[in-house]
Amino acid sequence: MTRRITWTLLALTSVLLVLAVVPLAVSLTARERVAYRESQRAATRVIAAAAEEHLSDNKPPTVMRQELDGAARAGDCAAVYDPSGRVVASTPCTAARGEEAEELMEEVLDGDEPEPPENEGWLLAAEPAGEVRRPAGAVVLARSADPLESRIAAIWGWSAAIGVGGLAASALLSVRLARWVSRPLSTLDASARRLGEGVLDERADVGAGPPEVRRLAATFNTMAARTEALVHGHRAVIADVSHQLRTPLAALRLRLDVLATDAEGDTAAELGAAQEEIARLSRLVDGLLAVARAEQTTPRPTAVRVDEVVAERVAAWSPVAEERDVRLTAVSEEPALTVALGAGHLEQILDNLIANAVDAVSTGGSVTLDHRAAGGSVRVCVRDDGPGMTDEAKAVAFRRFGNPEARGTGLGLAIVHRLVTVNGGTAHLENTPGGGLTVVLDLPLWREIGHERGGTSRSLPVLKET
Template sequence: MTRRILLSHLSLILLVLLALEVPFGIFYARSELSRFSHTAQQGAMTLAEVCEDKMEHGLTADLPELARAYAQRTGSRVLVADHKGAVLADTGARLPVGRHLSDEPDISTGLRDQPAVSTRSDPSTTGGVLSVTVPGGSDATVACVVRTVYALDPLKAKVRATWLALAAVGLGVLAAVSLIGFALARSITRPVQALERATAQLAEGRISDPPATDHGPPELRRLAASFTRTATRLQHLLQAQQAFASEASHQLKTPLTSLRLRLENFEPHLAPCAQDSLDQALGELERLSRMVQGLLALARLENSAISPEAVDLNTVVADRAAIWAAFADEQQVDIIVSGATGVRVWAVPGAPEQIIDNLLSNALRVSPPGTAITLATVTRAREGTRTPPMTELHVIDQGPGMSEAERHRAFDRFWRAADADHDGTGLGLPMVRQLTHACGGEVALEAAPGGGLDAVVRLQPVESRPHGE
């Protein structure tokens, strides 16, 4: 977050600098060239007037010396031609005296009593040259033409130095803005990071390092104070719920056990016609006891934050199938174990046993005599997704099954199908879902082929993520 805030500030300042410095640099370069051109033109016009005066007084022989003196003083190359375009003096010694240049564009323009200013490339310099050609004469008569040529290397070096100075200023501004922006960003992100750490600690159950409420902008200070109050309230609620879950089991078991004993003591003294009522009362008491135990188990699950560990699913399935085999035999139901071997999954310790126990209990309750319950394990990738493969535990019965609407509601607490027996508490499947989610998996009810119900528990295989993640 600090990096993003800093980059946004630097991007904005960079755009501002470019919007200011680039136009200024271009304007400066053009103005310097215009000023230099104007100065060169004024000097050439002055030289042309002096040359005209020399020619009027018959001092044409003085023109080469005059041209050399002007060239040395201004650092230019000077050429003087007469009214016909013949060369009278050339400080560059490139053209012989007497050569006619009337066919050259700038000389021809000067002979028509018009100045000519242009820039062009030249082999003798890398930056090009500025050529200024002006007529020398009074009235409409042109007595001579003066051409001065200046190398543009010094001018371009000056402009380049200005660009470097602008770049240095821009870098300095960016460096200063970076320091200021980093300080401002840290003042904003430090409270946010403290809130992030406190949120992670709250998710684990306890805040050991609450966020400071006296750092950062006022909005973040108020947010930190509000978060601290909320977290403190949540901790108190969680502690109260944990205390209830731990104490209620001891407080409720004693009166329920006492009530059961008292009801059973009534049996020898009751008339035979009241025996059915006593049996129903004992059954309801047993159901109430199981419901209380289920609620307390769910409360403990919601309050616990145990990390999953690697578990051998085949061993757990075989163990639970062997334990439930005696109960299944009493109902003339077979338990069949199938699937791949050596399957290891991530699960909370003890959770797979409770999941299988609840699913087998539900399956035995609805399985008719002479049928079978299948416990099958398989690892497969989910279609249409790029997620890692999941290990599936199927508990398949051959009972009456459920409609689609009933399968969606089956995980609601205390919900039971309309045709279900009254011994259930409606907490078994909610407990299965809670345990599965604690293991990082998911559970679903599907229609089994040929009738019945297929309870599918999907868990992450050990190979799908690093140990301890």
């Protein structure tokens, strides 16, 4: 924003300066030329008046000589011609007696109004001595153009200095103005980003910038305060629900266990069924709380080596897979890949996916994990050769209780989807070639710059999905 405001104001100032300074300089240049010419013609007329007294009235040339000497002292060159074009008197300088000067003199003697030419840095002017139609002679005066050029150069120099000064002042003011406006907006943008990343106590500075920006900052702070209150209230409700539901469920399960020790026959069977329902209800409560916590998670991205986490989780789940006669393997073509995820999130994601896959495949089946670079992300795939999912089931699999055929709580893939998307990744399901299901995760690559963000993350339980 600072650059845009600065360049816009500089462009506007440049246009205004060009429209104002250039015409003014042109006008002053033209006026200076006219004034210089008029001064030259006035000096020529003075000499012509003195020459007329000598040529037409036959007076002594004393006054004429004095005027010629004065012109010579002023740096001018002058020559007086009689009606036949012969030089009567002149200054020592010969600039007024050249070919162009003689052509100018002849036009004057013929009664014409000549256009004074410029001769090698000299400006020529000619005036008749006496009447214009029947002159008694002519006077040609040559004046150096250097003083005129110096004055014109000074005019354009001052005009350029004014333009440069105006641009410099405009640049300084525009930068100050742009920073005055943009800095509070940048601060507000950073505060909004940190709030979105989970720093709920973040507040914007309301004491800087234009009044509109200060009002926006105050409105943002009000919104942030309400958001913080709502989130904290939601977390308090989850904590209360966790305590209020788990405690009576645990007490109920203990009582059923006590009753089952002395029960026989049909009563024992009914109590066993009740215990299973209590266990299922406990898992359901745990799953709902896990999803709620996942939805509140706003991670601080850290550098996570995918190959190390995959190898660790495969090693952790291998005993379970061997117990069920399932082959669990990891394949990697590009081992040294690092993603930007919240601490512990990749472990939680893989735990849920491996648990689902191991539970879905039959004895002698296989589960394979692989990862590779895919553009600006890392693609992690978890493949199994189990029964897979129908297209309808895959379309709703990432929703809570979306899969009606799930053997567990139906919440595992919902947690996976939330953890992946909150970190800026994507997740989708594909059919495994030859039968089965493949979960495809595209996780953001880690970059050294841009990962100093605030946030919190929580550990979540593993929930079976398929």
